[in-house]
Amino acid sequence: xxxxxxxxxxxxxxxxxxxxxxxxxxxxxxxxxxxxxxxxxxxxxxxxxxxxxxxxxxxxxxxxxxxxxxxxxxxxxxxxxxxxxxxxxxxxxxxxxxxxxxxxxxxxxxxxxxxxxxxxxxxxxxxxxxxxxxxxxxxxxxxxxxxxxxxxxxxxxxxxxxxxxxxxxxxxxxxxxxxxxxxxxxxxxxxxx
Amino acid sequence: xxxxxxxxxxxxxxxxxxxxxxxxxxxxxxxxxxxxxxxxxxxxxxxxxxxxxxxxxxxxxxxxxxxxxxxxxxxxxxxxxxxxxxxxxxxxxxxxxxxxxxxxxxxxxxxxxxxxxxxxxxxxxxxxxxxxxxxxxxxxxxxxxxxxxxxxxxxxxxxxxxxxxxxxxxxxxxxxxxxxxxxxxxxxxxxxxxxxxxxxxxxxxxxxxxxxxxxxxxxxxxxxxxxxxxxxxxxxxxxxxxxxxxxxxxxxxxxxxxxxxxxxxxxxxxxxxxxxxxxxxxxxxxxxxxxxxxxxxxxxxxxxxxxxxxxxxxxxxxxxxxxxxxxxxxxxxxxxxxxxxxxxxxxxxxxxxxxxxxxxxxxxxxxxxxxxxxxxxxxxxxxxxxxxxxxxxxxxxxxxxxxxxxxxxxxxxxxxxxxxxxxxxxxxxxxxxxxxxxxxxxxxxxxxxxxxxxxxxxxxxxxxxxxxxxxxxxxxxxxxxxxxxxxxxxxxxxxxxxxxxxxxxxxxxxxxxxxxxxxxxxxxxxxxxxxxxxxxxxxxxxxxxxxxxxxxxxxxxxxxxxxxxxxxxxxxxxxxxxxxxxxxxxxxxxxxxxxxxxxxxx
Numbered sequence: 001x002x003x004x005x006x007x008x009x010x011x012x013x014x015x016x017x018x019x020x021x022x023x024x025x026x027x028x029x030x031x032x033x034x035x036x037x038x039x040x041x042x043x044x045x046x047x048x049x050x051x052x053x054x055x056x057x058x059x060x061x062x063x064x065x066x067x068x069x070x071x072x073x074x075x076x077x078x079x080x081x082x083x084x085x086x087x088x089x090x091x092x093x094x095x096x097x098x099x100x101x102x103x104x105x106x107x108x109x110x111x112x113x114x115x116x117x118x119x120x121x122x123x124x125x126x127x128x129x130x131x132x133x134x135x136x137x138x139x140x141x142x143x144x145x146x147x148x149x150x151x152x153x154x155x156x157x158x159x160x161x162x163x164x165x166x167x168x169x170x171x172x173x174x175x176x177x178x179x180x181x182x183x184x185x186x187x188x189x190x191x192x193x
Numbered sequence: 194x195x196x197x198x199x200x201x202x203x204x205x206x207x208x209x210x211x212x213x214x215x216x217x218x219x220x221x222x223x224x225x226x227x228x229x230x231x232x233x234x235x236x237x238x239x240x241x242x243x244x245x246x247x248x249x250x251x252x253x254x255x256x257x258x259x260x261x262x263x264x265x266x267x268x269x270x271x272x273x274x275x276x277x278x279x280x281x282x283x284x285x286x287x288x289x290x291x292x293x294x295x296x297x298x299x300x301x302x303x304x305x306x307x308x309x310x311x312x313x314x315x316x317x318x319x320x321x322x323x324x325x326x327x328x329x330x331x332x333x334x335x336x337x338x339x340x341x342x343x344x345x346x347x348x349x350x351x352x353x354x355x356x357x358x359x360x361x362x363x364x365x366x367x368x369x370x371x372x373x374x375x376x377x378x379x380x381x382x383x384x385x386x387x388x389x390x391x392x393x394x395x396x397x398x399x400x401x402x403x404x405x406x407x408x409x410x411x412x413x414x415x416x417x418x419x420x421x422x423x424x425x426x427x428x429x430x431x432x433x434x435x436x437x438x439x440x441x442x443x444x445x446x447x448x449x450x451x452x453x454x455x456x457x458x459x460x461x462x463x464x465x466x467x468x469x470x471x472x473x474x475x476x477x478x479x480x481x482x483x484x485x486x487x488x489x490x491x492x493x494x495x496x497x498x499x500x501x502x503x504x505x506x507x508x509x510x511x512x513x514x515x516x517x518x519x520x521x522x523x524x525x526x527x528x529x530x531x532x533x534x535x536x537x538x539x540x541x542x543x544x545x546x547x548x549x550x551x552x553x554x555x556x557x558x559x560x561x562x563x564x565x566x567x568x569x570x571x572x573x574x575x576x577x578x579x580x581x582x583x584x585x586x587x588x589x590x591x592x593x594x595x596x597x598x599x600x601x602x603x604x605x606x607x608x609x610x611x612x613x614x615x616x617x618x619x620x621x622x623x624x625x626x627x628x629x630x631x632x633x634x635x636x637x638x639x640x641x642x643x644x645x646x647x648x649x650x651x652x653x654x655x656x657x658x659x660x661x662x663x664x665x666x667x668x669x670x671x672x673x674x675x676x677x678x679x680x681x682x683x684x685x686x687x688x689x690x691x692x693x694x695x696x697x698x699x700x701x702x703x704x705x706x707x708x709x710x711x712x713x714x715x716x717x718x719x720x721x722x723x724x725x726x727x728x729x730x731x732x733x734x735x736x737x738x739x740x741x742x743x744x745x746x747x748x749x750x751x752x753x754x755x756x757x758x759x760x761x762x763x764x765x766x767x768x769x770x771x772x773x774x775x776x777x778x779x780x781x782x783x784x785x786x787x788x789x790x791x792x793x794x795x
Contacts, residue, residue, distance in 0.1 A: 069405050097491040112491070115384075117373040117515055119366060120493040122593075127608060133372055133495035136594030140607055147509050147613055147783075148594075150791055178369045187470060 004033050034045050074171040081107060081167055088141070090125050098157060098169060099123065101141070106190040108182075109159045110143055115176070116150040130154065143176065152176055158185040223254045226453040238436055239458060245449035248458045252327070252546075255465040256320035257439075263313040266473065270306040271421065272316070278358065280417035282410045285360035286487040293484065294784060304477035309593075310352055312473065316504045317348050325533070325572050328542040328565070329445035335534035337438040340431055342530045347428045350504065354420035356500060357413065363758035366497040368409060368416070370507065374519030375399040377792075385516045386792040390790050407490060446544040495592050495605065504586030510772050511594065514794035522770070529763045536756045537568055567748070570761075575767050596778070612700045613783035616674050621785030623670040625795070627663040628769060631738040632761040634749035635659075656742050664735025668727045671780065674724075675705055702781025 033039070075095055084091075084107070089100045097120060099110040110130075112120050119134035130139040131148065137148030144153045158173035167188070175181045204219075206213055217228040221512065230241045277296055278288045292299035321341065324330055329340035357368045376399035380389055383397040394406050404411030485494065500505045509518045547562035547569050554561075562569040591597035592605045616624065635656050643651040654747045711719035749757045773795075776782040784794045 001543060006329070046394075064401055064404070064412065066404055069395075070411070071405055071407055071409060094489075094491050117370045117377075117510065117519075119369060119497060120491060122493075122495060128608065129594040129609065131609065133493050133593055134366065134497045135507070138593075147609060149514070149794075151514055151789060 001098065043149075076169055077162055077164075078109075078167040078169050080165060081161070083189070088125070090123060092169075093120075093123075096171075098171065100159075100169070102190075106165065107159055107188040108186060109157045109167075111155040111157050111171050111174060113153040113155065114150055115154060116148070117146075121154075143181075153178070153181075156181045156186045159188045160185055161188060182184070194401035201421065219252075223453070229455045231490075236455070238440060239454045240440065241454055242373045242451040243454050243458055244444065245444035245457075247444050247449070248461060250451070250461065253323060254319070254463065256316055256323050258462050259465055259469055260317045260320055260344075261436075262469060263309050263316060264428070264432070266309045266470075267306060268425065270309065273302050274306055275421060276549065280358065280413045281414055282360060283489070285358065285413060289359045289361070289484055293481075300481060301477055304480065304482045305473055305610075307482035308476045308480070309473055310355065311702050312469070314348060314352060317345050321345060321530075322572075322576060325389075326569065327544060327546055329444060329544070330534045331445075331537070331540065331543050332534070334438070334445065337435060338534050339436065339440055339531045340435045342527060343431055344428065344435060345530075346527055347431065349429065350423050351420060352500065352502065354416045354424060357408075357416045358387065358416050358420065359484055360413065360488045360489030362485040362488055362494050362497075363483060365408060365490065366493050367499045368403075368412070369493075369498075370499065370510075371503075372399050372403045374407065374510075374515055374613070375402050377515035378520045378649045379516055380519075382516070384792075385520075388671055409490075409553060427437045448544070455636075496590060496594055498586065498590070501583055501587055508582045508586040508590070509770070512770070512777055514792055516792060517795060519768070522766075525763065525766065527705050532759060532763075533572075536752065536760050538751060538756070539565055539743060541565060542568075567744075571764055578767060578771060612702075613777070613781050614700050615784045615787045616671070616782055618786050618788070619671045619676045621787075621795075625785050627666040627670070628772070629736070629762075629765055631660065631663050632660075632745070632765050634745040634757070635742070636746065636749055640746075648712050657739060660738035660742065661732060661735035664738065665728070665731035667734055668731030671782070672723070672727045675700070675780065675782075676708075702779060705781055 005115065076092075078092060078096075078098075078100060081102075084102045086102050086104070089102065092098045092100060093112055097112045098111055101108050101110065103176050114121050114132040114134065114137055116132065116135055116137050119133040120133050121130040121137070121139065123130055128141055130143075131137070132150070132163060134146065135149050137150035138146045139150070140146050142153070145151075153176045155174040155176045158170040158175075160170075162166050162168040173185065175184075175186045180186070199207075201795065209756045216232055217225050219225065227241050230236050230239050262460065274292065275294055279285065289303075292303050294300075324341065330341075353368070353371055374398055376394075377385045378398050379385045379387050381392060381398040382388065383392055383394045384499070392402065395680065400406060403413075404415045474615075498504060506519070506523065509522060512518065513522070540562040547565060550561050550563050552559050552561040588599040589596055591601075591603040592607070593609070595607065596611060597603060615621070635652060640652040644656055708719075708723050711722055713719070715722065745761075748760070752760060776785070787794045
């Protein structure tokens, strides 16, 4: 079989090596049809076009993610520990969106943000529950979910003692896993006098 | 000419200026009727002549045209509002107050913009229902239906982005919830399942949407641009495609003699637009658009409700994990809607409302759409279900998103009534698996094989056994955990000595309370009654599956395996949502399957 068959595209100028068996010649022709010079240039041209377009669109997507954020700081000083009564303090809820909790052993601090979809729950003293107004999640005093759709316990913020003796609360450092949330920077031991 | 001296109008009409603007005269001749349509850029999307039956008002109710008109009203009122509104968190709310109280006609414009938006959502949804019921999405109009669904989604997205702009409490918290759903999306959300390792709160889908980690100025300007420029731009493009394709794909109704579009259709459109304008004006004069207190990122109003068209979604979020209710289900709804023309192979019912007929189904009279019984029933069930969710969210939810009947007064200090618990995963898996297996057909080949193996009665017996068995499994797997393990969440506390004690400590849902009462009153007979009840529910479920057995088999043969799986899967999911709501409200079951490690709660 001649390598230059009738179906061979005239565009291709690449000559196949002369003596080839029928199947090999077929394969060569197929390869050439697929990867011939013109075809190659055309396809790579289109490939560059789509890659450029796609890259440009993706880079614009990246453009939508800002590098500098003008957001309020997440850390604040919350006054002297001895000024807090036992239980849940709502002192900082309206300004810092946190509840400071004082127990016999010390302090921890909740971030007042429902783990379901981010609304601010309310504290109901009589029931000892936090209830979320948006989808009805309920949390107990430990922050564990006791009703509603919330998937995780409430987040606890890092709470430490600053040099001037005030509580220092950082909402950027969060923990809600039982076992980890009761120790380290998420619990501040404080002996009640 | 009767007049010796031509009137001013006649003189004017002879001037070069007039003639350069108006290319034709206004005499009502067949020729001008045509020239008016194809010589006018605003009218030329109309055909010149149209079937008489297609423009009868009870066929379309003008809903598509009204959607377009409301889009125009929203554009005009929106442009006017933009003259006073500044998208910055310290200014936006004050500008809203200015618009309400010191700008002349500001309140009216704002009202019109808000109410037109609500009206547009209603009208677009009704337009979709109309197109479905008159079969106008069937070939060759499948693609235009898909474009229409995109326009519906964009209408809702426009409402959502516009919602933040007043910067009041209502706005902020609706958007907080909406944006948080993005954070719950799989892979790309910081709080979603299968989160990619490099995704944090500072680069996830939510961050991209709101332009920061909290909703603030960056979000406001972002939503402002989306609402005023970006989405309307896209909307207009798709609207052009939609209207163009209406023409190019030909109208669904072709019967009746042809009449001139001018004046027959144009006058109807004009009157419809007038009517809607009057309604909008009256509505805007008697009712002010709501404006709550200025947005406060730290305090959520109680209860915090989304606008009505998102309340169905908000209610759905109560029953499932956020990524399922907020991302997966809405995506499936949209994809399911788009898939309709491609899975509906029934060519009947194009260009006419369904012919309804009373028919007996067993002892019950049923109002029955003759030509497309299945399609119409499923679509309407879905629509009604969606509006049922909206109704629950609007009228039955009070403080802390607890269930209040519409006639009950709200109390912010009411004790939380319903206690919930998860079914153990194994049982929940059984319920869910059996439920979806109820949708399996018995294909022809299987029937033939069964007949050849075990005689002519075998297929019927196997089908009965399959359905009844699945029904019993569903009922038993729902009740047994309620009876024997009252606290799936705290297994250590559930070592109760008697079944009675167990029941007493289970949830306080209506069904469990009733069972408790039964046992308390009747002792062992009570248990027997419960067992009988479980059996009856199981058999009823199985019977329901079996009643549709023959239909399922025919459906399977008409659609083939892929389309059947899509249709049945979507149908079962839709009904399953209803089932899950009943399980939650009646049985106190929180989740059927709960895998917290994967945020998989269903």
